[in-house]
Amino acid sequence: MTAPLGLVVATERTPNTPHQFQFWTAIDSPVGIGTIVRVDGRVPVDGHIPQVYGVVTEGFSYTDLASPLFDVLGHDGDPGQSAFAPTERAEVRLYSAAVLRHVPEEPLQPVPMGEVFLATETDVAIALRMDSYLREDANTGIPIGLYRSGGMDSAIYLDAEFLVGPEAAHLNITGVSGLATKTSAVEWLLASLFAHFPASKGSVAAVCFNVKGPDLCFLDLPAELEAEDRAMYDTLGVPCEPFRNVRYFAPFKADNVSLNTLRSNEELLANVQPLTWGLREVLQFAEVLLNRDDVDAKADALIDFIKERVLDRDFEDRVLKQQHRVRSFADLEGWFRDLLSGLEDRGDEHWRTHHVATIRKVRNRLTNISTRCAGLVTNDGHTSDLPWGDFADRAVYVVDVALAEEDAQDLIFARIVSKLREHLERRDLGVTHVVVFVDELNKYAPADGPETYVRKMLLDIAERGRYLGLVLFSAQQFRSQVHRRVVGNAGTALYGRMDGDELATPGYAVLSAATRTKLATLSKGQLMVRHPHFTQPIFVSFPRPAVMRGRDGVERYPQAADVPIDVGVLRQLRRFDPSLTLAWVQDVIGLYEDEDVLHALHATLAHAPDNAGAYFKAQFRKIVGASPAPAPARTPLRALPDDDPYAI
Amino acid sequence: MDGVRSADGLTGDRAIAADPETPPGASETLRSVHAAQRHLLRSIPNVRAATGGGLPLERQQRDMELPHVIDAAGAEDATLRARVVPGAPVAAIRAFLDGTQRSEVAGWCGALPLVYGSAGAVVRERIHRRLTTWERPLVQHRIYAPLAYAPRAELEAALGAMLEDTTKPSADGTIVPPHPTLLLERATLAVSRNRELLEIALAERWCASRAEPIMIDGGIGASEAVAQSACAVGVVKSHRTLYAEGDGLNTVLALRRGERSSVIRIAPRGRSEVLSWYLRLRDTEGRDVLWGLVRVEMRATAPANVTERADEISRWVLAESSPLAAPDPRWDRMAYGIRSAEEFLRATNN
Numbered sequence: 001m002t003a004p005l006g007l008v009v010a011t012e013r014t015p016n017t018p019h020q021f022q023f024w025t026a027i028d029s030p031v032g033i034g035t036i037v038r039v040d041g042r043v044p045v046d047g048h049i050p051q052v053y054g055v056v057t058e059g060f061s062y063t064d065l066a067s068p069l070f071d072v073l074g075h076d077g078d079p080g081q082s083a084f085a086p087t088e089r090a091e092v093r094l095y096s097a098a099v100l101r102h103v104p105e106e107p108l109q110p111v112p113m114g115e116v117f118l119a120t121e122t123d124v125a126i127a128l129r130m131d132s133y134l135r136e137d138a139n140t141g142i143p144i145g146l147y148r149s150g151g152m153d154s155a156i157y158l159d160a161e162f163l164v165g166p167e168a169a170h171l172n173i174t175g176v177s178g179l180a181t182k183t184s185a186v187e188w189l190l191a192s193l194f195a196h197f198p199a200s201k202g203s204v205a206a207v208c209f210n211v212k213g214p215d216l217c218f219l220d221l222p223a224e225l226e227a228e229d230r231a232m233y234d235t236l237g238v239p240c241e242p243f244r245n246v247r248y249f250a251p252f253k254a255d256n257v258s259l260n261t262l263r264s265n266e267e268l269l270a271n272v273q274p275l276t277w278g279l280r281e282v283l284q285f286a287e288v289l290l291n292r293d294d295v296d297a298k299a300d301a302l303i304d305f306i307k308e309r310v311l312d313r314d315f316e317d318r319v320l321k322q323q324h325r326v327r328s329f330a331d332l333e334g335w336f337r338d339l340l341s342g343l344e345d346r347g348d349e350h351w352r353t354h355h356v357a358t359i360r361k362v363r364n365r366l367t368n369i370s371t372r373c374a375g376l377v378t379n380d381g382h383t384s385d386l387p388w389g390d391f392a393d394r395a396v397y398v399v400d401v402a403l404a405e406e407d408a409q410d411l412i413f414a415r416i417v418s419k420l421r422e423h424l425e426r427r428d429l430g431v432t433h434v435v436v437f438v439d440e441l442n443k444y445a446p447a448d449g450p451e452t453y454v455r456k457m458l459l460d461i462a463e464r465g466r467y468l469g470l471v472l473f474s475a476q477q478f479r480s481q482v483h484r485r486v487v488g489n490a491g492t493a494l495y496g497r498m499d500g501d502e503l504a505t506p507g508y509a510v511l512s513a514a515t516r517t518k519l520a521t522l523s524k525g526q527l528m529v530r531h532p533h534f535t536q537p538i539f540v541s542f543p544r545p546a547v548m549r550g551r552d553g554v555e556r557y558p559q560a561a562d563v564p565i566d567v568g569v570l571r572q573l574r575r576f577d578p579s580l581t582l583a584w585v586q587d588v589i590g591l592y593e594d595e596d597v598l599h600a601l602h603a604t605l606a607h608a609p610d611n612a613g614a615y616f617k618a619q620f621r622k623i624v625g626a627s628p629a630p631a632p633a634r635t636p637l638r639a640l641p642d643d644d645p646y647a648i
Numbered sequence: 649m650d651g652v653r654s655a656d657g658l659t660g661d662r663a664i665a666a667d668p669e670t671p672p673g674a675s676e677t678l679r680s681v682h683a684a685q686r687h688l689l690r691s692i693p694n695v696r697a698a699t700g701g702g703l704p705l706e707r708q709q710r711d712m713e714l715p716h717v718i719d720a721a722g723a724e725d726a727t728l729r730a731r732v733v734p735g736a737p738v739a740a741i742r743a744f745l746d747g748t749q750r751s752e753v754a755g756w757c758g759a760l761p762l763v764y765g766s767a768g769a770v771v772r773e774r775i776h777r778r779l780t781t782w783e784r785p786l787v788q789h790r791i792y793a794p795l796a797y798a799p800r801a802e803l804e805a806a807l808g809a810m811l812e813d814t815t816k817p818s819a820d821g822t823i824v825p826p827h828p829t830l831l832l833e834r835a836t837l838a839v840s841r842n843r844e845l846l847e848i849a850l851a852e853r854w855c856a857s858r859a860e861p862i863m864i865d866g867g868i869g870a871s872e873a874v875a876q877s878a879c880a881v882g883v884v885k886s887h888r889t890l891y892a893e894g895d896g897l898n899t900v901l902a903l904r905r906g907e908r909s910s911v912i913r914i915a916p917r918g919r920s921e922v923l924s925w926y927l928r929l930r931d932t933e934g935r936d937v938l939w940g941l942v943r944v945e946m947r948a949t950a951p952a953n954v955t956e957r958a959d960e961i962s963r964w965v966l967a968e969s970s971p972l973a974a975p976d977p978r979w980d981r982m983a984y985g986i987r988s989a990e991e992f993l994r995a996t997n998n
Contacts, residue, residue: 064991066975074972085970086739087984088777090991 004115005029006095008039019099021054021111027093030150031056033514034528034539036119036127037097041112048104052111053119053127054097055536057512063089096512098536100127124154129533133159140201143192143236144494144529145540155236156540158492160198162532164433168491169466172441174479175496179524182475183215185494186437187545189473193435194394195238202432202469203393207386207420209413210400211439214550217263218557219396220246220271221548232543242547245395249275249386251376251404251412256598257568258560260375261400262550265557269575274384274605275376275399279329281385281415282369282377283307288414288453289369289407295361302354302362310335319343319351329370330379336363373408382602386416388423391430410454413444417457417470424468433469436461441476445483455483462489480505495519495528495537511537565594569601569616576604576612588617596620678789678810681764684754688762688791691806692799695762698753705751705763705836720891723923724911724954728896731908733927733959737967741881742860743773743782744985745851748993749843751836754791757799761831763792763814765839768997769846771854771862772989779988782854786846787997792835797826812838844870855879861964865986868945869919875947881961882922882945885981887938889916891924901937903928906966911958913948923948927962929969930980940969940980 006025010016021039025031033056041050065071075081102108103126117123124147125131133140134157141157148154162168171189175181190206197204210216222242233240250261252274258264263272286303287295295303306326309315315335316323319342324335339351340359349356370377386397399416401409417436423429438444438458445458461472462485474490476482480502487493498519502508508516515537519528525544528537548556563571570585589597600619609615678684685697722728747769754764770785791807796815803811814834817823824830847864848871854862855877868882869875891914892900900909908927915921922945930940946961968983976987 064975064987070972070974070979073974074970081970086741086777086967087774087779087971087988089971089984090779090988 002117002120005031005037005118006116008111008113008116009094010110010113016111018102018108018110020096021052021099022094022096023116025093025095025116027091029093030118031059031093031095032149033057033059033512033518035149036100036124036147036538038117038119038123038127039111039114040117041114043112045107045109046104050109050112051103052114053100053103053123054111055100055127055538056095057098057536058096058514060094060096061091062094063091065089098512100535101129118150118152119154121152121154124156128156128538130157130159132533133157133161140198142189142196143238144189144531145527145542146232146235147538147540153235156529156538158529158531159533160193160196160201162491163193164197164201164204164435164471165466165469168532170462170472170490171474171492171494172479172482172487172490173473173475173494173496174498174502175475175477175494176499177477179497181496181522181524181527182439183550184525184545185496185527185542186473186475187216187219187547188542190396190435190437191243191546192236192238194243197394197433203430204433204435205391205393205431206396206435206437206473207416208396208398208437209416209439210398210402211409211443212402214262214402214554215439216398216437217248217261217400217550218268218548218553219243219398221553223544223546223548223552225544225546229543232541233546236543240543240546243396245392246271246398247387247395248272248398248400250400251275251373251408253403253562254374255562255565255568256375256378257565257572257601258562260403262402262554262559263400263557264560266560266571266574268557269571272575274572274602275386275412276378276382276384276602276605277376277415278378278380278383279327279332280311281383282373282411283311283366285411285415285418285453286366286369288411289372290365295365298354298358299362299365302358303366305352305354306332306362306366317342317351319346319348328380329367329377333363333367336367369407372405373411376404376408376412378598378602380599380602382599382606384602384605386419387430388419389428389430391423391434393431395431410452413438414453414457417461421461421465421468421470424470431469433471435471435473437473437475439475441474441482441486442478445474445486447481447483458486459483462486478502480507491532493530495522495530496526497522565589565597569597572601572605573612573616576608576610580613584613588620592620678764678791678807681752681754684764684789684791687806688755692757692802694799695755695757697755698761703752705753705832706749715888715890717890717893717897719893719896720912720914720924722910723913723948723951724925724958728892728899728910728912730899730903731910731955731959733906733908733962733966735959735963737969738960738963739967740861740964741774741863741968741983741985742858743771743854743862744779744865744983744989745769745771745847745854745862746865746986746989746993747843747847748990748997749839750997751792751839753832757793759828760794760798760826761828761835762798762803763832763835763839765790765792765812765835765842766997767839767843767846768993769843769850770989770992771850772985772992774985779985781992783850785993785996786850787993788842788846790839790842792838794824794826794831794834796823812842814838848874851880861961863965863968863983863985865989867916867919867922868947869914869916869922872920875920875922877947880947881964883965883981883983883986884924884943884945885978887941887943891943892926900926900941903941905929905931905940908944908958908962911954914945921948922946923954923958925958925962927965929966935980942981 006023008021008023035056037054039052140160142160144156144158146153147156173182173185208216220242230240250259253260310326314323314325320338326332326335343356401412420434445455461470479487500520503516526541528539530537566585570582573580600616603619604612604616688695749767751763751765753761755762766789768787771782772779773782790810790812792812792814793803794815795813815823851874855874861879861881864882868880874880905928909925911923911925914924924943924945926943928940932939971984973979973982973984973987976982
């Protein structure tokens with residue numbers, strides 16, 4: 001039997017309660033803030049010796065000095081003399097601990113006097129109620145990290161039922177920027193989730209929005225890890241390897257041929273796919289981009305009319321000079337031009353109850369979208385999208401919007417999340433659970449500010465997503481500045497190193513001063529975890545992700561420079577057929593305008609045919625090569641008679 | 649050692665001494681004054697519990713011994729003079745011994761006080777600059793009753809060897825009258841005597857088993873074995889008796905910090921002869937003349953070694969002036985180790 005670490009103490013002024021107790025230890029005991037301990041009571045209750053598990057939340061140390069002045073006097077005012085004092089003062093280490101669990105649970109009594117022991121691995125499992133979901137026949141544990149104390153490592157597990165639903169769901173991470181805690185934690189947790197997600201719960205994939213820098217751009221490349229990290233992977237039963245199935249999606253730059261991502265190095269393009277949408281996709285989410293103060297009900301009505309009656313239909317009207325079939329922004333612009341021209345010719349101010357001014361406004365706002373979201377929205381109507389209906393189990397889909405404009409980011413987020421929701425509702429996404437990771441929640445779901453479409457969507461996921469298998473992993477620097485319903489619905493919360501100002505906000509008042517201090521000084525790889533099964537926050541260590549860090553990735557695989565259209569086309573087509581050459585591309589596109597080339601490229605990318613080269617080439621209209629016009633046969637002037645008397 | 653138990657402060661019941669005369673469980677019932685009251689009320693008819701608020705008898709005003717001076721024979725110089733202690737203080741003391749006592753009226757049997765007395769002694773050993781308890785401290789709880797007047801049979805039946813008579817006849821066969829104040833004083837003296845016995849027991853044990861110096865709070869002459877031990881150093885803080893007269897007294901009272909008086913030879917009544925000297929631990933500027941003044945005792949030694957030994961022990965005692973024993977009001981004279989012993993007993997001995 002191990003020796004006790006300390007003894008419970010209680011006084012009239014600081015009595016023990018059912019949820020808190022104090023104990024003292026030897027000065028050199030391995031106890032600190034966050035240490036889990038077990039108290040063995042001395043007196044049986046209902047025939048059972050009560051055991052109480054607690055986590056240390058505060059520590060005190062003091063000596064028998066009544067006043068600092070006595071110490072000054074004792075050293076004659078010279079601190080240097082302290083080393084010569086023959087005796088060290090009596091000193092106490094006193095700790096406050098918050099109760100994690102009583103065994104037995106009833107009757108719930110104040111913590112009894114008793115011996116305090118450092119929690120063993122079994123104790124940790126009981127204290128955190130992990131024993132309820134780590135059963136052999138129904139193990140839903142997802143490793144989150146190691147609890148370390150007194151030279152002992154204990155694996156800490158989250159309950160999948162409470163991480164991805166349906167009991168509770170969602171996870172939120174808070175921490176200061178620059179310590180790689182938030183992204184690293186998510187990368188690690190996704191690897192852990194993929195490794196331990198129980199088969200009985202179905203399948204799971206992740207959609208990660210890369211909103212800044214190269215953080216998530218190299219998830220399929222290995223990292224160079226220390227032996228200590230590898231040992232943690234072994235202990236926690238998670239393969240120490242990068243994600244096996246990762247697909248990247250990024251919009252084009254404004255040139256519509258170069259991908260707008262930091263993962264544009266030609267060596268890495270094999271699993272990078274353009275993210276481009278046409279008019280139909282955009283119009284479904286037009287309200288994301290349209291200013292609600294600007295677009296009124298009348299404009300809304302016209303947009304709805306276009307969506308319902310014009311888009312993808314043969315449309316004729318007496319005002320129009322011709323029949324229109326609107327598939328792209330270019331088609332839409334032609335439709336508007338024809339309509340307004342017809343109205344002008346007729347001198348009409350109304351068309352089908354829509355005033356001409358409204359028509360002009362809607363034309364302006366809609367056609368402006370293709371400019372504001374250049375690179376994402378194609379004029380030609382071709383789309384390149386996530387594999388809706390064909391999501392793979394344990395696959396990661398990274399949507400890189402870090403370099404996209406803000407409007408485009410909003411549109412991408414809104415549409416992808418909506419599509420995920422639609423497919424999950426219909427159970428035809430390809431997987432039963434999707435984890436959506438969004439960083440910078442301060443920006444997308446702020447506590448203050450106007451109601452935005454994106455914030456509404458995040459709230460919707462947070463409040464109803466768990467029933468669908470749509471799980472939100474979110475991160476931000478300042479939790480206090482995120483909408484309360486978003487973070488409040490996160491069943492699991494992780495905290496990395498925190499900013500002092502943030503910790504001073506009321507949301508952290510439930511934590512002890514010592515716990516807040518520890519949070520402000522956490523090192524890389526350490527987290528405080530709150531989980532529905534844990535009645536108190538727990539500190540854990542987690543390994544560095546087994547994937548290449550963003551800044552290492554961009555150094556090893558620099559972003560491709562902007563290139564001429566022929567080189568850009570070649571890069572994209574080589575994803576399908578590496579044998580294609582620049583000379584071949586130049587030969588194919590040499591006679592065509594850039595617009596035609598992009599049309600052909602987008603069509604090829606959208607259809608991803610087996611023979612990409614041939615398909616690409618077939619997209620061009622046949623142009624007869626220029627050749628010199630045959631010289632007309634010269635007919636000699638009739639010869640004059642030799643005897644022409646009028647000849648000069 | 650009847651009625652005496654060792655207390656390690658952690659598992660209080662494991663070291664209770666077996667006593668054939670003590671009824672089962674009696675020793676445990678005397679762990680505190682309240683436990684003693686319950687036991688007395690259950691066991692003795694016509695006993696009423698004291699409800700005086702628990703003020704220890706030691707703190708109540710008593711007629712104390714009057715301060716006085718005694719001339720003592722010099723063992724180093726013909727007349728007392730001040731000597732500067734040469735060299736720097738040396739932390740050579742290995743352990744500190746002290747005892748505590750507490751007396752309280754537990755109940756009344758008619759007009760007769762039944763006093764609950766608790767005494768203890770402990771050695772605090774210094775290991776790597778930290779003080780820990782050496783072996784087991786000795787703790788004794790007893791009921792002190794005037795058996796000449798109280799129901800002896802019932803009390804003995806209830807308490808066995810844990811009962812002590814405060815009305816034992818003196819040498820001439822007289823018994824103290826049943827004056828309540830006098831009986832209380834007799835009880836307090838008995839507790840004090842028992843505390844001293846506990847201290848002696850521990851001191852003798854240390855001196856018999858260890859060779860390192862031990863600082864004993866008070867004199868060392870109560871035990872012949874201790875008084876003759878080379879490792880025992882007594883430090884007396886109270887000066888109701890000053891062993892100097894005339895110029896010698898002035899010399900003692902004028903000692904400056906780091907100075908000692910000449911060594912004298914003292915043999916109080918009923919105690920072994922020891923060598924002693926006064927030592928000033930702290931500056932007296934702005935203080936009374938007894939501030940920081942202690943009297944050190946060591947065994948009687950050959951005259952040729954007296955100066956050297958007195959200087960050496962003085963250096964040891966001077967080293968113990970830090971850290972301060974504050975907030976004890978006697979911190980100017982008390983070694984921190986002695987305070988540690990008192991605090992330990994206070995914490996473990998109720």
